[in-house]
Amino acid sequence: MPANQPDLVADLLAGKHRALARAITKIEDRNDGYRDIVSALYPHTGQADVIGITGSPGSGKSTLVDKLASQYRERGLTVGVIAVDPSSPFTGGAVLGDRIRMASTATDMDVFFRSMSARGSLGGLSTATADAVKALDAFGKDKVIIETVGAGQNEVDIVKTADTVAVLVPPSSGDDVQMLKAGILEIGDVFVVNKADLDGANKTVTELRNMLDLRDPDDDTDWSPEITETVAERGTGVTDLLDVFDAHTTWLDESGRRTEKRRTRYAEELRTLLRADANEVLEAELADRGGVDELVARIDSGATTPYEVAADVLDPIRDALRED
Amino acid sequence: MSEDSTRNVRCLVAKVGLDGHDRGAHVITRAFRDAGFEVIYSGLHKAPDEIVQAAVQEDVDVLGISILSGAHNTLVPKIIEGLAEYDAAEDTLVIVGGIIPDEDRADLEAAGVDAIFGPGTPMADTISFIESNAPHRD
The missing domain is CATH 3.40.50.300 (P-loop containing nucleotide triphosphate hydrolases)
Structure with missing residues (x-):
């Protein structure tokens, strides 16, 4: 986390417009460290x-x-x-x-x-x-x-x-x-x-x-x-x-719907985050295996199928999770 | 970089004061958009305070002030002072477009204007100036 992030959050909470504007920019850009900012803001x-x-x-x-x-x-x-x-x-x-x-x-x-x-x-x-x-x-x-x-x-x-x-x-x-x-x-x-x-x-x-x-x-x-x-x-x-x-x-x-809505929202947020993160892990894994193009070429030539490749990529991850 | 971080240049095109000529501002707004910028257009007849409010809240990288009324010597410094009040003057690229007499240029630049583009400036020059001078933030 860049050193100025805690300041940004503190400034925002202290009511500084500039800090609020900058925090939104970081959020919008999915900038490095934006997650720490949002996490720090959550309790407020x-x-x-x-x-x-x-x-x-x-x-x-x-x-x-x-x-x-x-x-x-x-x-x-x-x-x-x-x-x-x-x-x-x-x-x-x-x-x-x-x-x-x-x-x-x-x-x-x-x-x-x-x-x-x-x-x-x-x-x-x-x-x-x-x-x-x-x-x-x-x-x-x-x-x-x-x-x-x-x-x-x-x-x-x-x-x-x-x-x-x-x-x-x-x-x-x-x-x-x-x-x-x-x-x-x-x-x-x-x-x-x-x-x-x-x-x-x-x-x-x-x-x-x-x-x-x-x-x-x-x-x-x-x-x-x-x-x-x-x-x-x-x-x-x-x-x-x-x-x-x-x-x-x-x-x-x-009616208690506000609580219900909030919980639904948190659940969706959590799922979205996990999906995005898991996707990143998988993309990195694909890159390690020579990239999507390489795999597609093999599928295209009939050497393998998308199902086989998917199983091939995911099975070690599943095994690793099971061991924990 | 952990996620697909995206950054387009954000720019406020501002018309300030009693100046109803916005054809140039419209042309520039569209050209900036086509160059991949995110452009916020202020609309006509804005007070310096309104421009400051918009520039701060929108957290723009570039503030382009279009002014043809001749009141640039009072209005432009007012805007830059306003930005400074919110600690936003330093890392905002301020450019001025319009009719600025040569003898006024030095004062405006001393007040914090980064560049002045007079009539006839090719659009590509303005855009490439912004692309190479817009503040890089992280």
Whole structure:
């Protein structure tokens, strides 16, 4: 561990913005020593309410996040925001544009806004996001908002790390409600029909209600997803939305689901870490055996099969584990 | 290196003060993106404090200030002083693009600007300057 790491953690816990920013960079880059940082931060987490905001591009997520942040500030709460944007798979380059919408809280350092690109997706974007949330939590933020484009499984995984998930649905286009079928309907605690002043908002609310009613509630103690209407640009409905968030938070505590969720999350985190680490061990082993290309050439020539190679690589490891 | 550590240059392209000309900033933002940088664009009419806030929170390697209003002598040093307050001035590469008269250059450089790129600078020059001068962190 580089010598400056304990300082970084101490500075972060002491409330230094620079240290928080740098810690998130290390987390995002999977930099050497980031694990020690996250480990050191762990005991200081668990205080923040984490809210995930997702929805199709153009549904108004960034504008809503801006209004949410300023409402929380009015209530005297501090806010952290992680906004995830896609990056080019070819150059790795990205334009991270969500920050432009954060006009209501400009120059207020108690709103810590951080843009992240999806470049790390191979190394587990959801893990990096979850770790960045921990840094904001340990820093002492009351509310942490994760904003992401609801476009794929990766994004679904990210918002799943939140305590409360809001899915934004723009009015009128049946296609957007269609999109919800792809796994997002199940994760929403709140559905926000944003831009509710536009034509078709009522229809969208009705469609949503029908789809949600089709869901079979397992039992009465389950949270039944709410639908709220907002016009984020004007701040309309934002207070109602915050009330729903608060109600969900209360329900999490009273139903014991918060504990349950936390345990599920820890289990997933642990599994993800172990998988990543085990994978690394295996990659190193493959390299020692001449690399994947070499093995593939042998498979290709018919000398062996992927199954044989896999057994060949793994059997000694299994034996070693058994001896312990 | 234990994991696939990835590092793209992070850059804030900032428009500061009463200056509504952002075509250049847009062109640069796209060129930086295509060069593989992660670019955060500030939007128009930002106060120096807002630029500082964004640069610190986003932990950028490079701060590119685009300024065409002529107010660079007051606004640019203000931003750099703000960065210094958060201990972020030293390892942020600060570059200025726009119309800067020759006689102002020395003062800006003394204030902490690392490079000034006037009109007509080839994009490739700016990008290669950043690639060879962006701070290496670990």
